[in-house]
Amino acid sequence: FSCSVASPDGFLHCLRAKSVPSELVYTQSSSNFTDVLASSIRNGKFFTNATVRPLCIITPGPGDASHVQAAVLCGRRQGVRLRVRSGGHDYEGLSYRSSARPSEVFAVVDLGANLRAVRVNRYDSTAWVDSGATIGELYYAVAKNESRLAFPAGECSTIGVGGHLSGGGIGMMMRKHGLSADKVLDAKLVNADGELLDRAGMGEDLFWAIRGGGGGNFGIVLSWKVQLVQVPSTVVAFNIAKTVAQGAVEILTRWQDVAPCLPNDITLRVIVRGQQAMFQALYLGGCVPLVAMMADQFPELGMTSTDCQPMTWLQSAATPFLSFGTNGTLEEALLDRSTSLSRSNKIKSDYVRRAISKAAWEDIFPWFTKPGAGFVLLEPHGGFMGSVPAAATPYPHRNGVLYVMQYLVGWQQGDDGTAATAWIEGLYELMGQHVSKKPRRAYVNFRDLGIGENDDAGTFEGGEAWGESYFVGNYRRLAAVKAAVDPTNYFRNEQSIPPLR
Ligand code: FDA
Numbered sequence: 001f002s003c004s005v006a007s008p009d010g011f012l013h014c015l016r017a018k019s020v021p022s023e024l025v026y027t028q029s030s031s032n033f034t035d036v037l038a039s040s041i042r043n044g045k046f047f048t049n050a051t052v053r054p055l056c057i058i059t060p061g062p063g064d065a066s067h068v069q070a071a072v073l074c075g076r077r078q079g080v081r082l083r084v085r086s087g088g089h090d091y092e093g094l095s096y097r098s099s100a101r102p103s104e105v106f107a108v109v110d111l112g113a114n115l116r117a118v119r120v121n122r123y124d125s126t127a128w129v130d131s132g133a134t135i136g137e138l139y140y141a142v143a144k145n146e147s148r149l150a151f152p153a154g155e156c157s158t159i160g161v162g163g164h165l166s167g168g169g170i171g172m173m174m175r176k177h178g179l180s181a182d183k184v185l186d187a188k189l190v191n192a193d194g195e196l197l198d199r200a201g202m203g204e205d206l207f208w209a210i211r212g213g214g215g216g217n218f219g220i221v222l223s224w225k226v227q228l229v230q231v232p233s234t235v236v237a238f239n240i241a242k243t244v245a246q247g248a249v250e251i252l253t254r255w256q257d258v259a260p261c262l263p264n265d266i267t268l269r270v271i272v273r274g275q276q277a278m279f280q281a282l283y284l285g286g287c288v289p290l291v292a293m294m295a296d297q298f299p300e301l302g303m304t305s306t307d308c309q310p311m312t313w314l315q316s317a318a319t320p321f322l323s324f325g326t327n328g329t330l331e332e333a334l335l336d337r338s339t340s341l342s343r344s345n346k347i348k349s350d351y352v353r354r355a356i357s358k359a360a361w362e363d364i365f366p367w368f369t370k371p372g373a374g375f376v377l378l379e380p381h382g383g384f385m386g387s388v389p390a391a392a393t394p395y396p397h398r399n400g401v402l403y404v405m406q407y408l409v410g411w412q413q414g415d416d417g418t419a420a421t422a423w424i425e426g427l428y429e430l431m432g433q434h435v436s437k438k439p440r441r442a443y444v445n446f447r448d449l450g451i452g453e454n455d456d457a458g459t460f461e462g463g464e465a466w467g468e469s470y471f472v473g474n475y476r477r478l479a480a481v482k483a484a485v486d487p488t489n490y491f492r493n494e495q496s497i498p499p500l501r
Contacts, residue, residue: 005079006078006079006080006104006105007078007079007080008055008078008080008105010074010077010078011055011056011074011075011078011079011080011105011107012025012027012055012056014070014073014074014077014078015058015070015071015074018066018070018073018074019066019070020058020066020067020070020071021061024058024059024060024061024067024114025056025057025058025059026056026057026058026059027055027056028053028055028056033053033056033057036057036059036110036113037053037054037057037096037108038339038341039088039110039112039113039337039339040085040087040088040089040110040112040158040160040337040339041088041093041096041339041341042088042089042158042339043091043093043343043344043345044340044341044342044343044344044413045344045345045417046092046093046096046097047341051097052097052098052099052103054083054096054098054106054107054108055080055105055106055107056107056108057107057108057110058071058107058108058109058110059110059113059114060109060111060113060114060115061114062114062115062116062117062130063117065188065190065196065222068109068190068220068222069190069194069195069196070194071107071109072190072191072192072193072194072220072490073194075107075490076192076194076490079105080105080106080107081098081100081104081105081106081107081490081492082106082107082108082109082220082490082491083095083096083097083098083106083107083108083109083216083493084108084109084111084162084215084216084220085108085109085110085111085112085160085162086111086112086131086132086160086161086162086163086164086215087112087132087134087158087159087160087161087162087163087164088112088160088339089156089158089159089160089163089164090163090215090447091345091346091347091446091447091448092447092448092449092494092495094216094447094493094494094495095108095163095215095216096108096110098493098494099494100493100494101456109220110132111130111131111132111160111162111220111222112132112134112160112162112337113132114132115130115131115132115133115222115223116130116132116133116134116137117129117130117133117223118130118133118137118138118141118142120141120142120145120146120149120228122145122146122149125149125227125228125229125230126185126225126226126227126228127141127142127151127225127226127228128223128224128225128226129141129161129223129224129226130161130222130223131160131161131162131165131220131221131222131223131224132160132161132162133160133161134157134158134159134160134161134335134337135151135153135154135156135157135159135160135161135164135169135180136157136158136317136318136333136334136335136336137157137334137335138151138153138161139151139153139157139314139317139318139334140314140330140331140334140335142228143312143313143314143317144314147233147312147313147314148230148231148232148233149228149229149230149231150173150228150229150230150231150313150314150317151180151183151226151228151229152169152171152173152174152176152177152178152179152180152182152183152229153169153171153180154169154170154171154180155171155172155317157317157318157333157334157335157336158336158337158339161224162215162221163215163445164180164445165180165181165184165211165221165224165226166181166210166212166213166214166215166216166217166221167181167212167213167214167215167443167444167445168180168181168212168393168394168395168443168444168445169181169445170379170404170443170445172267172269172282172316173229173231173267173282173284174267174379174381174383174384174385175262175264175266175267175380175381175382175383175384175385176229176264176265176267176284176383176384177229177384178384178385178388179212179385179393179395180226181211181212181393181395182211182388182393183226183227183228183229184210184211184224184225184226184227185199185225185226185227186198186199186224186225187199187202187207187210187221187223187224187225188221188222188223188224189202189206189210189218189219189220189221189222190219190220190222191206191218191219191485191486192219192485192486192488192490192491196222197219202485205477205480205481205484206218206219206481206484206485208393208394208477208481209394209477209478209481209482209497211393211394212393212394212395212444213394213444213471213474213478213481213497214394214444214445214470214495214496214497216491216493216496217478217482217486217491217496217497218481218482218485218486218491218497219485219486219491231284231313232284232285232286232313233312234286234310234311234312235282235283235284235285235310235311235312235313235316236281236282236283236285236286236287236290236308236309236310236311237280237281237282237283237309237311237316237319238279238280238281238283238290238303238307238308238309239278239279239280239307239309240278240279240301240302240303240307241276241277241278241279242276242277242278242279242301243275243276244275244276244365245275247300248272248275248276248277248365249358249361249362249365250300250358251277251279251300251301252270252272252277252361253355253356253357253358253361254298254300255268255270255277255279255298255301255378256352256355256356256402256403257355257402258297258298259380259382259402259403260380260381260382260383260386260401260402260403261297261382262293262297262298262380262382262383263293263383264383264384265283265284265285266281266282266283266284266290266293267281267282267379267380268280268281268298268380269281269377269378269379269380270377270378271375271376271377271378272365272368272375272376272378273368273373273374273375273376274368274369274373275365275368275369279301282316284313286310287305287308287310288305290303290308291303291304291305291308314330314334315330317334318330318333318334319333341413342412342413343410343411343412343413344410344411344413344417345408345409345410345411346408346409346410346417346420346421346424347406347407347408347409347446347447347448348406348407348424348428348442348446348448348450348451349404349405349406349407349441349442349443349446349448350404350405350407350428350431350435350436350440350441350442351397351401351403351404351405351435351436351441351442351443352378352401352402352403352404352405352434352435352436353400353401353402353436354402355402356434360434363430364427364430364431367423367426367427367430370423370426371419371423372409372411372418372419372420372421372422372423373409373423374407374408374409374410374420374423374424375408375409376405376406376407376408376427377405377406377408378403378404378405378406379403379404379406380402380403381397381398381401381402381403381404382401382402385398385401386398386399386400386401387399390472390473390474391473391474391477394471394474394477394478395444395471395474396471396472396473396474397441397443397472401436404443405431405435406443406446407424407427407428407431408424409421409423409424425450428450439465439468439469439472440469441469441470441472442466442469442470443470444470444471447495449494449495451465451466451469452465452466452467452469452495453466453494453495454492454493454494454495454496454498458489458492458496458498458499459498459501460476460479460498460499460500460501462498463475463479463495463497463498466495467479467497475497476500478497479497479498479499479500480500481497482497482498482499482500483499483500483501486499487499
């Protein structure tokens with residue numbers, strides 16, 4: 001196989017020869033090519049006239065691995081790279097765009113179009129979920145089948161299962177149940193040789209790598225078998241806002257030591273925006289013990305029973321109370337896939353192991369009133385997360401991590417994003433002295449090309465800057481797995497794991 005000289009016609013011909021139905025392949029001349037490409041783009045800045053378009057988009061049919069296998073075999077034979085897309089939420093758009101220099105010919109394999117089934121087995125509390133399903137669809141299918149079952153994953157219902165589980169999956173139940181990737185029992189993957197493998201077939205090293213090593217590296221995961229978790233019939237959520245005048249700085253300073261040490265049943269996260277800290281919690285229990293726990297362990301927050309909002313777990317996963325979704329029915333909140341290209345965003349991340357001092361927060365807070373300001377989201381670790389050894393999965397940010405910090409900024413169409421970008425870069429620089437260093441850590445699912453990109457040759461050393469930020473000591477093992485399963489580096493992108501030579 002060779003990827004050196006691309007033959008776009010040869011690729012399309014090869015797909016036809018391998019019986020991939022033409023109605024599942026959208027070329028640039030197809031009338032709905034643009035609609036299909038845009039269907040799950042979440043970041044307007046990656047859908048401009050300057051964005052390089054893929055040669056075509058392949059939308060594999062449900063239950064038929066042969067289309068994906070054909071795409072891989074034809075791609076390798078004809079020198080066409082593949083970008084795999086499930087939910088399209090990659091913060092740098094790596095699932096549907098390529099900024100490779102010299103430019104590469106690439107096609108998109110879009111699993112979100114047709115590969116969306118969720119099959120729940122309530123008797124052994126497991127589910128097989130296709131990569132193209134959203135986590136909202138997974139939540140819905142699970143809880144509608146058995147209301148006491150749930151799945152630990154992120155807070156935005158349109159996130160695709162494929163990318164989310166590939167990179168980890170942090171959310172409001174991780175202190176009790178871990179990452180989404182911690183709950184993967186089996187997977188079906190098409191490797192760089194076009195073979196369809198399950199866990200037994202791929203072996204434990206590759207199975208380790210696909211559970212948190214980041215999407216787009218080792219093959220195309222078609223579906224995942226996941227362990228579901230038990231939840232009470234009613235959970236409690238609350239939202240408590242504190243302004244600086246109401247003591248936000250002091251309470252946030254204290255939160256850093258309290259939240260990671262609370263019982264596993266509660267996740268208490270914070271959004272800092274403007275001159276306010278918003279404390280948001282999900283508690284897997286009732287209001288009475290929650291109020292007692294908060295009075296005992298975090299009296300500074302002043303939480304009372306009037307703050308308690310009892311709901312089902314499914315409502316907590318759907319409601320704008322916790323997520324940033326819209327009002328409406330559960331179905332509207334969890335199953336809606338519509339997207340908007342009118343907003344663009346930039347995200348960065350850090351991990352904090354030593355609480356940031358009150359004096360430092362006093363210096364940081366004024367940043368949230370600067371022009372272009374976004375916000376930060378602080379999500380506590382501890383609990384189950386702290387009990388998992390750093391090498392057990394590729395996600396290394398475990399014991400000793402107080403919280404992950406996500407910096408977010410957005411801007412509307414018509415704005416070039418200069419102020420917003422300057423804001424986030426400036427805050428990130430300011431925070432450097434306060435967060436985990438050597439290497440400065442980041443979360444692969446909060447993809448940030450600002451921390452480094454592969455060199456043209458795709459060397460291990462060229463990827464060290466970003467690789468060690470995301471994976472610390474696990475970067476080398478990921479590169480060794482890559483060398484074993486994809487030695488020619490067919491599945492590559494700006495931040496893909498290079499093979500260890
Ligand atoms: P997308 O399809 O863009 O894929 C992401 C990456 O994985 C790409 O490199 C892609 O090629 C690869 N990939 C996709 N499918 C694959 C497959 N089947 N096999 C192999 N590789 C595949 N994260 C989090 O942990 N907790 C959270 O609460 C949130 N919240 C959140 C909100 C919003 C609005 C956004 C935009 C993002 C998040 N995220 C998040 C980050 C999210 O988990 C991350 O972007 C995921 O990779 C998205 O997965 P998708 O399948 O949607 O992305």
